[in-house]
Amino acid sequence: MYRDQIIDLYENPLNFGSLEPSDFTYEEDNPLCGDVIRIYVRVDDDNRIADVRWSGVGCAISQASASLLTEDIKGKTLDEIKAYSKEDLLELLGIQLSMTRIKCALLSLKVLKAGVYGMPDPQELRK
Amino acid sequence: MYRDQIIDLYENPLNFGSLEPSDFTYEEDNPLCGDVIRIYVRVDDDNRIADVRWSGVGCAISQASASLLTEDIKGKTLDEIKAYSKEDLLELLGIQLSMTRIKCALLSLKVLKAGVYGMPDPQELRK
Amino acid sequence: MMMLDAKVIRNDFPILLKEVHRDKQLVYLDSAATSQKPQAVIEAMNGYYRNYNSNVHRGIHRLSEEATTAYEGARERIANFINAPDPACVIFVRNTTEALNLIAYSWGRRNIGAGDEILLTEMEHHSNIVPWQLLAEEKGAVVRYVPFTEAGLLDLPKFHEYLTERTKLVSFASMSNVFGTINPSKEIVKATHDIGALAVIDGAQSVPHLPVDVQDFDCDFLAFSGHKMCGPTGVGVLYGKRALLEEMPPFLGGGDMIRRVQLDGSTWNDLPWKFEAGTPGIAEGIGLGAAVDYLSNIGMGAIHAYEQFITGYALEALSEVKGIRVLGPGAAQKGGVAAFTIDGVHPHDISQLLDEDGVAIRAGHHCAMPLHQKLSIPASARASFYLYTTTEDIDRLVTGLNRVRKVFRLD
Amino acid sequence: MMMLDAKVIRNDFPILLKEVHRDKQLVYLDSAATSQKPQAVIEAMNGYYRNYNSNVHRGIHRLSEEATTAYEGARERIANFINAPDPACVIFVRNTTEALNLIAYSWGRRNIGAGDEILLTEMEHHSNIVPWQLLAEEKGAVVRYVPFTEAGLLDLPKFHEYLTERTKLVSFASMSNVFGTINPSKEIVKATHDIGALAVIDGAQSVPHLPVDVQDFDCDFLAFSGHKMCGPTGVGVLYGKRALLEEMPPFLGGGDMIRRVQLDGSTWNDLPWKFEAGTPGIAEGIGLGAAVDYLSNIGMGAIHAYEQFITGYALEALSEVKGIRVLGPGAAQKGGVAAFTIDGVHPHDISQLLDEDGVAIRAGHHCAMPLHQKLSIPASARASFYLYTTTEDIDRLVTGLNRVRKVFRLD
């Protein structure tokens, strides 16, 4: 399961960091494992992803998946993001995952979608 | 288990009826099976059972046991009643009983003892 | 539909080949209390304990994943069995009793207030009475009981009369465990919804014996027990409509039902786990899944049809016993239950004497004291049937009853 | 006392002979989540289902009597196992979680009021936190948490400081499921009683691993789970002092827990049945009885001694792994649990990679989020031991961890 690429991305994540200002940002965690991911997105006039960054902590799977996802969505429209499926991301990861680990792999996508749909940010709510 | 004697006593119970007035009377039921027994006791000046009657409904075991018990205690002192054991009554019945049925067999003794110890009558309490 | 062959089915049940008493094979006529278990169910649990026993949900190792897949797979098949729209609506509990208490505590304490009415029937099992009495006492609400008719049927005109704008909840057994009466669930639920109340079905007797479709019934909740439907003890189900379950507060707090625990408070997990605190009955859930597979393979329609046949046969045969009075309606309106009394013999004595013949029936109030009080009898004897009950079983029951009459010198 | 031989003991556990992954035998280091089950326990339940499956308590036929005798006999042996003065003080529940909720609902709702304090510790399992949070929220009470020290021991001076006349209840794990810390139960109970509060022991981890004597501890309640002590899933125990249980109102209402049900109210059965509503986990109770027999035969003293040995061995071996940090105290103050982190690898990844080697450990917060928050770690990996854990198991764990380091390029 731990292909070299996963470990590479875990060591050297892509698009890691933050964007200030951003058009939207969203964070969620998977409390069962303690994985947390925040995504920052900047959108251009065509409603396309102009730039994206993520930060967070977690296992190699969730981290690698965040790198791959953020890399893949650059230039996509918000509508394309809404249509982005779990399978798309899992295919990108290219490894067989068990039920428990699928949650790790999909956390970044969950965060991204919630951001796109304009959910209230749980971090903000808590304040 | 159903010796002829049990059936005899079920058909023709001993000391069945009531005593008015009595020195004490007590009733209890076994709600799990719906057996009910009330005992009426008259005590003489020596604190001996002068007369006793019982009434109630229930299975052959509880009814036969009430007959045998009331017959056995005539002339006994209240202290002797207090010392009267479950085993005494079961021996009188002379049959092997399972856990569930032992409760049936001992209902009359339970009622008698409660009466001797002067428990408040549940029937009275309910009024 | 071909009628099922109970004699063939018996081979699936190891216990039914047992000799209870000297050389007498067991005649088990107490399935309404708990059913026997087919080999497939016993083996499903053994398989778990021998091959992949592990705690569920949180483990990343193989055993835990296998156990989680099996446990959640069982939930899905149980959801299909009652045609629940979503496995998230199927909550594993210990038994029907816990399921009903869960509703009373979680939904009831938030939604029932002083003066509100909870409508039950006089033929309910204690498990569908006491939780509501406790709730009503706490909240100052009122429990009312729809009476039954002479024939042991629900008094429907009275039901409609008792249903008022004060009624907040109607809870009833879709099949009575004493009369065997099959109540008109759909009609009751519909009338309940018409006045804006919730409808709870106690399916402890119906789910094991009849096809039950929660979407067709449109009930808000359905409670049933695994042990009465070829499944293990220690597991039951609460089905609830998703929207209701979502808004209900948790019942038991602890591991697995939380999303996050902090010192100053906690948030809850998604359905169905919000209502499953602590390590669940894993083997039991898996066993119930196997039971549902077993029953589905045979077909609930076929089981019901067979039970109607065997109940008809039993009522006919019992009517030959002198002094007998069978409680409840005729075979057409009844599941596989025949509760009865015999003049001059207490039900306990009937049961005891039958036991000597290897015939297991039940005697007592069957956890339905109000029903018996209404009939002014302290207790009854009850023979109950299932897919493995044969006409020979019934014949042995009748022979036994005739012996009871003889021992009690009634002839 | 001769040390027990884990290699011989393994033969009692069918699953431990299993090959999980290709040709690798299972190394099961997740017993704190749930233990494996010996053949004797599996067989006890099979025996029930195959030979005398029947509902308990109310039946007069042979099967029901056999089942009742076995079920109540199990209760007696379990009472002996914890040295309860009376089997009536042993209530069968589903698990530790339900036991703790039962106290919170039944005793708590009647005895806890606004401003009252419930004292827990920061090393509690969610099951010993959430029920009290729910209760406190309902009643306006306050939950306080005794901190633990750097070493993972309970901060006893702080405990005594937090214990005030506002404290109504102290509830704590006698053994932590993450640190493994064995807390000084007797001292805690004594101090609790001195200020007039009640003491609840969460024995989920201690009862399976140490000799536990409720009369010696003098605790008011003790909760534990069957599945962690060689018993089946779906059964646990609440022990309570008789006088307390007597005066507590019932928790769940329904069949078996009543003495009499009438339309206008009900009265309760005697202990322990007052708290056992509906058909109980019969097979599960019987299975737990067999588990207690199994453990008693070996001796809880011997088991504890062996676990101290294996824990010492494990801590020693683990200390050789680079970058590892084992949580909690040293072997002397700890049961058979080693939770740890490795710098640079998430516990999930550790667990996943170990699984490829056939080594089953757990990764996550182990239902102890507050403990992990306090340590500022999102999760930990946890290896836990039992009487069947061998030094070979530990060696395979260490080999696996070194492979993890290699895959993650840490060397």
Ligand SMILES: Cc1ncc(COP(=O)(O)O)c(C=O)c1O
């Ligand atoms: C200390 C402690 N308390 C409570 C529990 C909860 O046990 P159960 O899930 O069996 O209810 C556990 C087990 O996970 C535990 O380790």
Ligand SMILES: Cc1ncc(COP(=O)(O)O)c(C=O)c1O
């Ligand atoms: C109609 C009905 N409701 C509820 C119950 C209670 O089921 P359990 O004891 O499995 O909780 C029963 C079974 O006895 C029943 O027949």
